[in-house]
Amino acid sequence: MERLGELERNFMEEDSIVGLNLEDIKMKLEKEITFSTEFIIKFIDNNMGGVYVLKSEKAWSTQNVIRKWVDLMLPLVLRGSQRGLLIWDSASTHRAKDMKNFLAKRRVDQVMIPAGMTAYLQTLDIAINKPFKDYLRLEINDYIENRMSRNKNNNFVKPNLQEVVSWVRNAWGKVIDSCVAKALKAGYLDKTSPFEASYIAKHDRFGPMIQKELESNEILAGIQGLDLEENDDIPEDDDLIVFE
Incomplete structure (x- = not known):
């Protein structure tokens, strides 16, 4: 099963992480890498080692980011007369009139998951995001404990983008296809189940x-x-x- 996706990365303004202990650094690094329903982590034939990267001014999925992702994942030229379908939560970005118009022009329909029901209907959260984030946390811990460097002032230096991409690639590589299949069944998206x-x-x-x-x-x-x-x-x- 082809697993597509994207990493949205918001780097810290300073080159070093000052005045934080290791546990604080771990938490900060995890928060700096943000994930959403529509952004799973793998894209084929990309120059960042198999991971497609978009940078955003904000550490969440803005309309601009989502539009780029939709054009990348659901291109009209490949779908022809077929319509696309997005099943996602009812975030304000998804419900915005501009977003609805954008999707309508590209023949993409939406199914909004009601508030409080994502734990039952949001396929990624049910069976994929949890193991992925657990694997990612192991990658972050390994980096901090074994490879994180310091500058001349003895402050920890933030990881470069290629390093972060390697965390994502390694973590996603451990999410097996049967886990994805289980998620489709759990989200009632597998018509054979x-x-x-x-x-x-x-x-x-x-x-x-x-x-x-x-x-x-x-x-x-x-x-x-x-x-x-x-x-x-x-x-x-x-x-x-x-x-x-």
Whole structure:
């Protein structure tokens, strides 16, 4: 399964990290690398060692970043007449009128995950982001403990971009395909898997409600699919005998 993505990096203004202990540095480095639903971490044939990098003025997914990502991941020239689909949370950036117009022009539809439901419906959060971030944390810890350098003032020097990219590449390389497949099932995006295999099915309130709705739709579809024409089982030439 092709796994596409991007790292959004917001470097610190100073060349060194002053007045922080190792634990503070670890936390700061983790916060400096930001991730979002639409930004998983791998892109093919890129000059940063297999990781596509976008820099942003802010440490979150701005509209400008998302637009670049959409044009990269869902290009019209490759989709032809097919429409694209984004399933993401209801962040203000996603709900903005400008973003809706931008996606509409590119024939990309949106499915907004309601607030409070990302833990059940946001596929990345369910089964991919957790192991990825755990692996990334190991990369950061290894760098700080074994390779982080100091400047002439004995302050820690921030890692260069290539170093950060190597963390992402190594961490993402440990996320196996079966983990991605599990995420699709858990997010109810794998049409070969039953609803019962999804996380939302385990929700105390919505699980039974959705299950009931699905069963009702299946029954209705079955009825509509029957070929029931009047007198279909009565030959035209038969004589009817009525018993009173």
